[in-house]
Amino acid sequence: MSRLFAPIIATSGCLALAACGGGEPRRQTAMTAPATPAASPSSTPTKAKAPKKKPKSHRFQAGNPNGRAPIPADGRPVDTSRPTHVIGNGTPRTCTSAAVVAAVARGGVITFDCGPGPVTITMTATAKVRNSRPRVVLDGGGLVTLSGAGKRRILYMNTCDRAQGWTTSHCNDQPTPRLTVQNLRFTGGDSTGDKAEGGGGGAIFVRGGRFSIIGSRFERNRCDATGPDLGGAAVRVLDQSRDLPVHVVGSTFTGGVCSNGGALSSIGTSWTILNSALSGNRAIGRGANPARGGTPGGGSGGALYADGNRFTVRIAGTIVRDNRANEGGGAIFFVSNDLTGTLAIDHSRLLANPSAGFETAGLPGIFYRGAGRPRLTTSTLRP
Template identity: 70%
Template sequence: MRLTSLAALLVLGVAAATLPACASNDPAPGVAQPSASQPDTSGLVTGDQDVASGRDGLGGPGASASPKPTAPAAGKALAAGNPNGNATVPAEARAVDTSKPTRTIGTGTPASCTSAAVVKAVAAGGVITFDCGPAPVTIKMAATAKVRNANGPKVVLDGGGRVTLSGQGQRRILYMNTCDSAQGWTTSHCQNQDHPQLTVQNLTFAGGNSTGGNSTGDKAEGGGGGAIFVRGGRLKVVNSRFVDNRCDRTGPDLGGAAIRVLSQYDNKPVYVVSSTFGGGSCSNGGALSSIGVSWVVLNSLLRDNKAIGNGANPAKSGTPGGGSGGAIYCDGNEFTVRIAGTIIENNKANEGGGAVFFVSNNRTGTMKIENSTLRRNPSGKFETRGYPGIFFLGARNPTLTNAKLT
């Protein structure tokens, strides 16, 4: 992806005049609207097509008006997010009521909670809980759990605050892609459909790794997403932790050691609520990465993540590219980012945006930072003057409300 003009860098007062930055002349995912008679299959291998009618999106008709979160067992509460964050969480961003699950993984013992059981449950869809006994348990994933696009519209994975899904440093943990023919096409416009609606809550994702060769599909759509990869539908993350996840070390535009998202229904945001991201490492986006996707990050903590690529985007001659967005990397056209009640600290980018890298190619994107602290997020080579830890190209400078950037 290429920056359409470097002149804007000078206007924004970027520290170095020779900075390459990420941008694109391609349409953002989620824009295409092919005819009903022909599925949008750009870049896909032809396969069987499952046709389903449109379904209600998150917060749409039929959704619960007041979702009821599932509480972890006493004394076993998952420590996630910023405990001092006080941003208001809208109804559609809250945890899903899982008191009446569709299916349960496990029969009351740790041994009954297996990788195969997780893979089977995620493929079947619905509201999924765990019964692995009273103590915390780590499930070592021997394969990536993949969402089947016809099995929903809601897919909820709730660990009850006691479950860790581990990629063992070898594979991606969770995968959803509405445009992957292997998971079934369910509409004629896979880039912009409201289902499946994937929610992960009260879970820990550790040791996810999408660096290639270790799991089927980890190079889909260009790679990235060490723990979770999503294209299409909707994604929500509530009260969850992401620890020591990885994706490719180099590459000008791939990223998301924890989460990579490409397109969401009608450009509705990915909600990340009361969650923690730490120890992530990738070419770009040591925690979160996206193209053409809006984010709302509430009452969360992003700490000690790294963008370790080099050469930025487009890649400088003789380099593999990457190295931007120590914690968050966002590229595309029209999208927004809102960060509220959140701490972003001690992240690092080899190139630009030690905390956040944000490039809106058509300069329509906006970013708001409210009641949040961004501190000690070094940018190795460039950032926007007056916004420590941030590289920003958009409609206007980021809006700061009671925000501390140091």
């Protein structure tokens, strides 16, 4: 049963704090242009050439452009100017599923050279991280879409999966691999029917190591429609080294459908979600968790489903809008079983996230069970 908390939203709908300011603008030194000799009366003026128009960028946009949350070091983009591997040699047809699978298995910093325009790579197999690789970075440059075609999960990392190499005796807490996806679009990922490690993770499944999502989009991903605890139409995470958080920065999650966690789902995992946007995601299971008698269970956390004991969720500079849950938490389902977990929402807006079953009084769109009350700073919550 949920614990009810008194409303903590100011009458105006938000609590005001001073905005963070930037540094002083750099001074510019005035320079005097050299004198130009006057043209003679007989000289013929030359028409100046119009500057060439810059081609329009085809790179996709992600995240909340108005988000101003500071980005910690672990959430900043990885420098990919000197890649370890490049997928493709300048044309879309050289960017294949097989090349992605092989590059991810080799590890290192991976970029794409698929031509100047957007390209979609339809995955015919799931790309899997080998646990002996210290770092794996996938950077799509804002032009690359990886598609599961509604048939399969797109990317997988599991430090406790012997098939990917057993590297330590404490697999769920080892510091590597460190997986980063940045400037990539993931669409059509589907893990339906794959119940290994409890299932979920339509586009990406991660257990162990470290994981970050930066400047990426997740669209129309899916996982199983019922089940009391599985979830994460876009991403499912179990365990992170030293209980450090998954960083999600400047990213978008939309159109995800799963039993729980229409976008993100985790057990015992902390999240730091900054300057991002989560909209139009759905938790469609029935019966909640634990499942009510006669139901298959599920239906909580329209955007985010977070369960476990001691973990934290921090959401800052982010918009969570128009998500819905058949049971609890149209926006966020947060349950810390031993009441040690904490939820903080800073400079964010949670709007129109209906919970068809239950939510915590005074927190529209949220079901919360944790340490004390959630901390809200300069944020708006509306039904």
